[in-house]
Amino acid sequence: MTAVVLDKVTKVFNRGRADEVTALAEVDLTVGDGEFVSLIGPSGCGKSTLLRLIADLIEPTTGTVRVAGKEAGRARRDQDYGIAFQQAGLFEWRTVRRNVELPLELRGMGKGERKARAEEMLALVGLAEFAGHYPAQLSGGMQQRVAIARALAVQPPLLLMDEPFGALDEMTRERLQGELLGICAQTGTSTVFVTHSISEAVFLSNRVVVMSARPGRITAAIPVDLPARDEAARQSERYFEHVTAVRQALRGVPATT
């Protein structure tokens, strides 16, 4: 089964008005089970729109979106995915643990089970001892980790992330990238990851999907094949080859690899 299938998806905003914008035109994309796919491209290329279409936060103008073999709306109602945005978006009136519990609570999970699951997820992101803190007491990086724990709490087969590390400093960003890869490997989650950063996309992904703007389209899909994804990999020649390939694709130069 494939995690995500987009078939000739077009999204037009403000249709029929003077400010009509074609955000996405005829996009086809398939994300396999357990695959980590990054979407990269200039601002306004529709990568966030694409993610929101998969999440059924907006509806396609034409074309079909299928998630986990179901129509996207059905998949959303079944909570077949977890989502994390650029802003952690934690609820400041809930403790860290109760933030992670939120999606479970809405699913009607019992109190004890919910608490156990939330604590397990917090341990996964290394914040077990901060369960009783309030979001405002945590640094930006820690809040983002809570948001990731929250996205993972329902143990979704698919993780959707919209520049989740965008607001973080480089150090925190690299550490969280490592943690995310570990979690995905551990849980076998498929991931669609929106980013501005070429190096981040290459380091994390099995495949980097390059997009261009006006109208938003997929211009290249570059498979990334790294033997390992650790600190050494960031210095390896293969890594830089892929970075160059993605950069060229972004500039519109035909890929050489």
Place this chain on the structure above:
Amino acid sequence: MRRILAILAGLLVIVALWEGYKAVGNPDGTVLFGVRVLPRADDLSMPHVWTVLQRLGRPELTGGRPVWIVVLQACLFTLGITAAGFLAGAAVGLLLAVAMQRFRLVERGLLPYVILSQTVPLVALAPLVAGWGGTIMPPWATVAVIASYLAFFPVAVGMLRGLQSPAASGVELMRSYAAGWWRTLVKLRLPASLPYLFPALRLAGAAAVVGAVVGEISTGTRGGIGRLIIEYSREATSDPAKVYTAMLGAALLGLVVAGAVSLFELPLMRHRRHVEVVTL
């Protein structure tokens, strides 16, 4: 402890200003170009603080009950009306805010009238409402209606802002959890609106006190502090301290209402602000 000290210090400053002005101010007031810009400082216009306090202890009329008991009883009567008006107003304000948040159309259609409602002079409205007394509701309830008419406004406006305060990402998150409008309201919008709600409630409390006092006067309801202010002010020439005792009562009423709002606020807002940040 610190708060109590601050309140006491505030009281002392007010007393000092009052007595200070009495000490240096012109007894006939300061007149500039034929306009009295500063009030008279004589004992008839501004009795000494201790005169007012002494007056509280003396009987209202010869052989009657002491003034402080009369004022306190009037305060309690008005407090009941204020509470009823405040609760009704807050409930109406909440419902209006929720309806306006839910339906864009309601917001567009209703909000101008909500704002317009407060420009209608209360004294024009009061006789109309007073007419309901004794027929469809007891007379005291008409005063509560007037109080609620003033109280609903800050709640409706503040609460609407609060309900609209969650970031788009929060709303999208709730949608991603397949939560409908009601659950988004309960889990996201209502908790998010609390920092907006409490200042609005405090304004509503003050407005309810003003509404109750003015409402008592304009509907001619007996037994409350508003009525007492009018009655005592008639004696202001012979017994100037008396009317101030009633005003003290009205001020006390305002404090009690504001205190009641804080009582709800403290436990609910404990973790919302002023926390230390942990970095890791």
